[in-house]
Amino acid sequence: MYLTILIGGNKMSISDEMLFGHLFLLGMDIRMVSKPKQRGFHGQGRVLFLLSKHENISQRELASLAQIKPGSMTEILTRMERDGLITRQRDVSDKRVIHVRLTKAGTELAKENHQRHQWFCKTLFGTLSDEEKAELNRLILKIDQNIKNECLKNKEGENSHA
Numbered sequence: 001m002y003l004t005i006l007i008g009g010n011k012m013s014i015s016d017e018m019l020f021g022h023l024f025l026l027g028m029d030i031r032m033v034s035k036p037k038q039r040g041f042h043g044q045g046r047v048l049f050l051l052s053k054h055e056n057i058s059q060r061e062l063a064s065l066a067q068i069k070p071g072s073m074t075e076i077l078t079r080m081e082r083d084g085l086i087t088r089q090r091d092v093s094d095k096r097v098i099h100v101r102l103t104k105a106g107t108e109l110a111k112e113n114h115q116r117h118q119w120f121c122k123t124l125f126g127t128l129s130d131e132e133k134a135e136l137n138r139l140i141l142k143i144d145q146n147i148k149n150e151c152l153k154n155k156e157g158e159n160s161h162a
Contacts, residue, residue, distance in 0.1 A: 030124070033120065033123075034116075034117075034120050043066070043068055043072065043076045044076060044079070044080060044085075045113055046066050046068075047062065047066055047068075047073075047076055047077070047080065048080075048085070048102070048106060048109060048110040048113055049110060049113065049114070050062060050065050050066055051086065051100060051101065051102045051106065051110070052102060052107065052110040052111075052114070055101060055102075056099050056100075056101050057099065057100055057101075058091075058097050058098065058099055058100070059073060059074070059077065059088065059097075059098040059099075059100050060097070060098075062100055077100060080106070083105075084103055084105050084106075085102065085103060085105055085106035085109060086100055086101065086102055086103060086106050087100070087101055087103055088100050089101075
């Protein structure tokens with residue numbers, strides 16, 4: 001499918017594949033620029049953010065909120081504990097429950113990450129007007145809903161053949 005647009009008085013056709021390519025490259029640029037320059041590993045940023053919002057949360061609840069498998073969460077937390085970013089403590093009344101909380105160093109890193117995130121968002125969307133931001137948001141949600149609908153249709157199709 002092609003979309004014909006007018007740029008500087010010239011007509012230009014944009015295919016779905018071209019749009020996807022631009023979106024993919026934008027995603028690559030976003031990942032490259034937004035990666036923390038200091039220590040860190042996959043999943044740590046999200047865990048730091050969640051811990052900054054939920055004090056003394058159980059490890060199981062944290063894994064659920066972060067949508068990370070419990071085994072992977074254990075690995076992330078082990079590294080974070082080794083780096084002095086968190087502490088883990090067994091619940092006194094239920095030894096199966098492990099509570100996680102940020103240390104002072106973890107809180108500071110979470111604040112730094114938040115400031116870096118705010119700067120990056122301002123950099124990413126700073127040239128857009130409020131109307132353009134609203135339109136971009138509408139389009140992203142529309143694309144996301146279409147993907148979810150297609151996945152649901154595909155899942156239902158798989159189930160009907162079972």
